[in-house]
Amino acid sequence: MSAYPALRLRRTRATAWSRRLHAETVLTPADLIWPLFIAEGDGVEEPIAALPGVSRWSVAGIVARGREARDLGIPCVALFPNTPHHLRSDDGAEALNPDNLMCRAIRALKDAVPEVGVLTDVALDPYTTHGHDGLVDAAGYVVNDRTADALVRQALNQARAGSDIVAPSDMMDGRIGLIRTALEGEGHVNVQIMSYAAKYASAFYGPFRDAVGSRGLLKGDKKSYQMDSANAEEALREVALDLDEGADTVMVKPGLPYLDIIQRVKARFGVPVFAYQVSGEYAMIEAAVAAGAGERDALVLETLMAFKRAGCSGVLTYHAAHAARLLGA
Ligand SMILES: NCC(=O)CCC(=O)O
Ligand SMILES: [Mg+2]
DSSP: OOSTTTOOTTGGGSSHHHHHHTOSOOOOGGGEEEEEEEOSSSSOEEEOTTSTTOEEEOHHHHHHHHHHHHHHTOOEEEEEEOOOGGGOBTTOGGGGOTTSHHHHHHHHHHHHOTTSEEEEEEOSTTTBSSOOSSOBOTTSOBOHHHHHHHHHHHHHHHHHHTOSEEEEOSOOTTHHHHHHHHHHHTTOTTOEEEEEEEEBOOGGGHHHHHHTTOTTTOOSOSTTTSBOTTOSHHHHHHHHHHHHHTOSEEEEESSGGGHHHHHHHHHHHOSOEEEEEOHHHHHHHHHHHHTTSSOHHHHHHHHHHHHHHHTOSEEEETTHHHHHHHHOO
16 A cells, blocks of 8 residues: 555645644744845945845944844844945955954944854955955966965954854865964864855856945956856865864855755765855845746745755845744744
8 A cells, every 4th residue: 555545645735734744844043144234334224236125234233133133033144344445455454454344343243132143254355456355466366375364364353353153255275274273273262164165156146246345346257266166076075175174064155056065065074054045046036026926935935945955054145034034033
């Protein structure tokens, strides 16, 4: 009796209570990390045209979003600064300033809502005049080792300000081990490292570059450091190295186009994996909603569930607050 009509898989799907009972995967506000864009100034809210529904906030607004995250049950926020253009330079030195926008936002958040985790991006692109994540040589190549040194200092700067998770998004070789050693050396033993281990050179990052003011600045592309979308075995090598160097958690980015990578990383390593549902993915959902091609709430929850089903511990998404409201705190 192992086939139709005795066996009907529709039986357990027939009612709402039964569908709930048989759900294999759960999605809760605790699965979400909310990326926030910081603006210079006081009482500033700047809507980002390329990301309808997302704004940059000055520090007090960031703190308000932190309280909102707490009230919605979102455990962690991720910070990205829109550095004023006069503070950008070839070497991105503003990233090392202990009073930069990022550090001021970290301190304000940890002061006002210490129970919400703060994840900070380690990379130079919001601070450089050329829009690259690292230091560029005369030929336009992003040099690895000098960049890694700068990233170590940037990560320490963030840890001193109170960052809970430093998240290197630059894809330089070797930086996870160097950052871990430096954090340990200064006693930041419980500051986590979430490595953007498999970050692909992607066409889905456009709206983010508008949000941090680097789109018009970027010279060339990022293909000499971010990964080729053709490659999966290489992603597993990237993850293995970063874990070996001391990453606590790893990220795959972008999200939906790389679900296969998420699943393979989870199956191979069994470590906490996070997805970044990036700006272009957010914008595609919003464009679909605006075009009448889909319904926002359902699109948001279905995509987030896909990440959980693939094996993610959590997802960075610009829809975090909206999703948390739908899911109920
Ligand atoms: N380092 C953070 C990002 O590059 C985010 C990209 C996006 O949301 O498109
Ligand atoms: Mg790597």
